[in-house]
Amino acid sequence: MDQAQRLRELVKANNSPKISARVITVTSGKGGVGKSSISLNLAIALTHEGNRVVIIDGDFGLANVEVMLGIHPTYNLSDLIYRNKSVTEIITKGPEGIGFISGGSGIQEMNDLTKDQITYMIKKLAQLDELADIILIDTGAGITNSVLEFVAASSEVLLVTTPEPTSITDAYALLKTLNRRSDFNIKDINIRMISNRVSSEEEGIDLYRKLNTVADRFLHLKMDYLGSVIQEANVSRAVMHQKPAIMLYPNMQFSKKIRTFAKVLCENNNLQGEDRGGIAQLFSRLLLSRSKKN
DSSP: OOHHHHHHHHHHHHOOSSOOOEEEEEEOSSSSSSHHHHHHHHHHHHHHTTOOEEEEEEOTTTOHHHHHHTOOOSOBHHHHHHSOOOHHHHOEEOGGGOEEEEOTTHHHHGGGOOHHHHHHHHHHHHHHHHHOSEEEEEEOSSSOHHHHHHHHHOSEEEEEEOSSHHHHHHHHHHHHHHHHOTTOOGGGOEEEEEEEEESSHHHHHHHHHHHHHHHHHHHOOOOEEEEEEEOOHHHHHHHHTTSOHHHHSTTSHHHHHHHHHHHHHHHTOOOOGGGOOHHHHHHHHHHHHHHHHO
8 A cells, every 4th residue: 555545544534524614725926915914814804704713824934924913822833743732732812813823844844744643633633623614824925835735735725916027927827837736626726816905906807807817828727806905005004013904904995805805705605514625634635745746
């Protein structure tokens, strides 16, 4: 029996089908486009819709979410895998009842997991599925292998793009690289685009149409449009104050649009209960993809 087959059996044996969180991966083709700000503020807006929300900070080098909140977590994902910490211990409490988990180097270290460690990790992550209704994964910046692995293993993705030429080019490059992966199936994923830091709604729609047209023509990949966010100086001010903009400036356009995104996402939730794979299944897919390559 090869390693991939053993992993499939472990996943099947340990991934509970009864309760699964909805997992949404937030990504971009490059850094500096406001992805983490959208992730954090969207998490808060989703709690206002009655959801229990946890963010997993997948940007191992920068840890953007904890920096934006001014909170240093005591434990991270590595502590769950290697130091016998519980899921509740690695969740740091954030504003408005959200929780967040620092990735640390846990994802990168998963290449070296033993059979027993994989079994243990999947059981633990299945517990996280029971503690959250929605899990947001804030990926790292750029087109790194870890970012692509997260996106390929996800069923829902938010792609954040700005009008800057480099942002558009890198967003397309991410989609193109993703489309070439053997573990990526467009039928299993719903990609929604957010046009961020635009000067008008019209510019945001135009940005989406251009990128979606090119992706459809050359990659046979279609995206949905979640909406646009007009650039406002108060968003940067909120980051400087290490406070979520939706709390510091609840009435500005950014905050109103983020709340609209949350409502749309809650209204367009096609997967319910047992049909959702949850975070345990996402990590299982990620590990299975790696085992096939090794």
